[in-house]
Amino acid sequence: MVDRHGHFALREAERGTTALRRILIFTHTGRQEAITAALETCALLNSAGAIPVMRRKDQAAMAEAIGAAVPSVQVLGEDCQIEDVDLGVVLGGDGSVLRAAELVRASPMPLVGVNLGHVGFLAEAERSELASTVQALVNETYTVEERMTIEVKVWLDNVCLAETWALNEAAVEKANRERMVEVVIEVDGRPISTFGCDGVVMATPTGSTAYSFSAGGPVVWPDVAALIMVPISAHALFAKPLVISPDSIMAVEMLTRTDAGAVLWCDGRRTIELPPGARVEVTRSDRPVYMARLHTTPFSERLVNKFELPITGWRGPAKEESRRPATTALPVIGPGLQSVDPHYRDEPGLPMVGKPESQG
Template sequence: MSGEFLITKRILLTREGQPALRRILVFTHTGRKEAIAAAIETCGLLHAAGVRPVMRKKDHEAIQTASTGLRLQIDILGQDCTIEQVDLGVVLGGDGSVLRAAELVRDASLPLVGVNLGHVGFLAEAERSELADTVHALVIGAYTVEERMAIEVQVWRDNVCLAETWALNEAAVEKANRERMIEVVIEVDGRPISTFGCDGVVMATPTGSTAYAFSAGGPVVWPEVAALIMVPISAHALFAKPLVVSPDSIMAVEILTRSEAGAVLWCDGRRTIDLPPGARIEVTRSDKPVLLARLNTTPFSERLVNKFELPIQGWRGPADEDERRPATTALPVIGPGFQSVEPHHKDEPGIPLVARDEMK
């Protein structure tokens, strides 16, 4: 279940104590020279450790074109092996690259580990400078696997399902035209919450809370929290606050028909469909999570500080248990036998405070 963690150790050894032959799928952004260089280095490190690197055909062709002297044996996914025969996926790039890889491996329940080559890289587990150590940890199986909640998304109109898909980060309903806002009704568990004009509405997972939803003013939700998030974008309303609801709730956005403004649905910034007036978008928790490999146990709060470079000067931290001292004063709890003081009215400063005995 999402919000809970599936912790495993994958250590595959031969009788001689050496790593058994494994296959690790390498994803890379072939449009960037830095990503291609990282992929070549990763494949070399895996090959030297006795692990067979696997790549998609188009990625392999890009690598061969960029490095004519590369003589490593690399399996081609779909030709030399199936995705079910792969143990792990390594993604070289930013969060967008991780989302692209998740599309391919989700049905196979293949864990992914991201090596950040982008900017923030919240979904990445390691940085480019840590590539060699990362590959070594993966080879010896020194990682755990964490479940991340995904969402199922359906688009309805006139009781007909126009489309269905899923998302790891968010499903975002956005206005199609810059000059015209859309009018929507937001809903939770079959009950309307509010109606307003806006630029859109983001429905996100805890993983996606630090992505589009965060940029729209939504809360940061720790990944292990089981919840769904709804965040209006530039809403023209007094009550258009971000909502955090039960993971078992059904969130919905209806596009009103009283204006002709069109909308667009984006899922993880990858899959899209045009939304006509009258369309209804429903989001529920998916039964199939995305698996992310973790190399360390760094708390999410520390990752948050590092990724956003948050100022933490002045923090002293909690004292050690053996250095803690008992409270110097115990504050009384007001109850029977205690007296409370009624404050005087702010416009009558000359009236003294009067004690009232609550036992009377």
């Protein structure tokens, strides 16, 4: 985790200690619930002595929805610049957080999500906690953690067709429902396997609970430095999820023995068609996304809560003050125990039997 003050100490000094905090509000202006939450957030920020900031098109969409101007809101790019904003609050689901990350990735501004969707794994708070969340943001009682992102490049005949990034995943998918794509998966310049499949997901630890999870990939704790590769519905004996070094290069090559088309999706937002022979390379990016944390809840507990996992019967570790040594020493190997060898050295044809230690 990175302390929030470490990122913004210089900017605070430049602006002065009496400067009001600016909070950028992202919301889904096509949903009434999100508009209501955004208006409430603006009112809470104003009451707490902070300045709500919105993009011009979001402010205009909200004004049209409510039939009146949104009061006491600064417009990003007109009244202030993104460098003047301290933090972004995202009102919506994980898709809204991904959209916001796309907009602020060039700056070190952290984001905090308030869940208005279903699972909302990227969200830090729920709609019912909006008032306390705003107060925590104004009082700066939060920490910031870095979330790994990936750089994605598409090549064809040694020409780079596209270059983009992702916070969750880069997913190669078949373009036509009725036809599989033929691919070779590769790590660090060495082929791993070739097969027909519906696609391949290349994800970050943050994305391990998103598309990668649905495709059967492992859940990876966010602070683990790793990359993940997960085949989707592969017709192969070996098509297991792979957890790879963060310094490795993952690649998926589209084979040319069929003309089946494919498409690359990054975070479900940025897309490019992949012709036969195309190659998608994924590496760790040196530009992370910053997420504000209001709670110190362990990731394991968040996992249980978000997926409503059954934990009935769990007793947990003994408390340190309750632990005590055994009253008698327990032997590691006691008399009469036998080790098991596949066979005696001088009788290799015998089946596996128990061999007394005294005959060693």
